[in-house]
Amino acid sequence: MSLVLDSAAQDLLFREARTANSFSDEPVTDEQVQAIYDLVKFGPTAFNGTPLRITLVRSPEARERLVKHMAEGNQAKTAAAPLVAILSADNEFHEELPRLLPHFPPAKDMFFSERPVREQSALVNAALQAAYFIVGVRAAGLAAGPMTGADLVGIQKEFLDADHTPIMVVNIGKPGEAAWFDRSPRLSFDEVITTV
Ligand SMILES: Cc1cc2nc3c(=O)[nH]c(=O)nc-3n(C[C@H](O)[C@H](O)[C@H](O)COP(=O)(O)O)c2cc1C
Numbered sequence: 001m002s003l004v005l006d007s008a009a010q011d012l013l014f015r016e017a018r019t020a021n022s023f024s025d026e027p028v029t030d031e032q033v034q035a036i037y038d039l040v041k042f043g044p045t046a047f048n049g050t051p052l053r054i055t056l057v058r059s060p061e062a063r064e065r066l067v068k069h070m071a072e073g074n075q076a077k078t079a080a081a082p083l084v085a086i087l088s089a090d091n092e093f094h095e096e097l098p099r100l101l102p103h104f105p106p107a108k109d110m111f112f113s114e115r116p117v118r119e120q121s122a123l124v125n126a127a128l129q130a131a132y133f134i135v136g137v138r139a140a141g142l143a144a145g146p147m148t149g150a151d152l153v154g155i156q157k158e159f160l161d162a163d164h165t166p167i168m169v170v171n172i173g174k175p176g177e178a179a180w181f182d183r184s185p186r187l188s189f190d191e192v193i194t195t196v
Contacts, residue, residue: 089126
């Protein structure tokens with residue numbers, strides 16, 4: 001009764017949404033990805049820096065190059081998923097700040113002149129955006145399979161550059177046969193929430 005989001009949407013985004021380990025053959029189109037991005041881009045980030053960058057791995061040749069960097073247990077599903085995305089953090093995100101934070105242009109130089117500070121902020125905020133992205137995939141009626149079980153340094157060298165740090169790889173599509181195990185338990189409210 002406390003939530004205003006209707007219960008069908010709650011189920012779609014959270015209660016019935018699962019991490020898929022197998023996928024149907026149904027393609028995931030660029031239009032679907034655009035609709036997902038155009039929804040989740042509104043998720044908040046520090047200074048509105050929005051450091052997440054997304055590389056869609058579409059060609060069979062690129063998919064092959066990616067699969068070899070995945071942990072063994074992740075290879076088959078990454079090879080078979082209709083779409084795979086590499087999510088990365090742009091460590092030079094501050095270059096866009098004058099445009100993204102027009103009411104406070106000094107932020108770029110005042111807070112982000114040092115690379116280690118940028119890297120830390122990029123990592124935290126790209127991870128937040130990755131979470132929004134997963135929920136957006138679910139909002140499109142698709143399932144996401146996020147994975148960090150991979151040689152992320154190898155993926156960076158293969159697909160990105162020194163300014164982009166991969167944070168996870170995400171398989172995307174309609175779930176296939178036996179796509180998941182039984183739901184694992186979650187910590188209860190009392191275990192997690194402390195009020196001071
Ligand atoms: C950042 C992240 C990394 C993950 N890495 C892997 C992985 O490398 N391999 C894998 O099989 N599952 C991976 N998972 C899947 C989690 O184990 C799964 O989301 C979790 O158990 C919840 O499952 P459920 O959504 O079906 O309840 C990852 C999930 C996240 C969010």
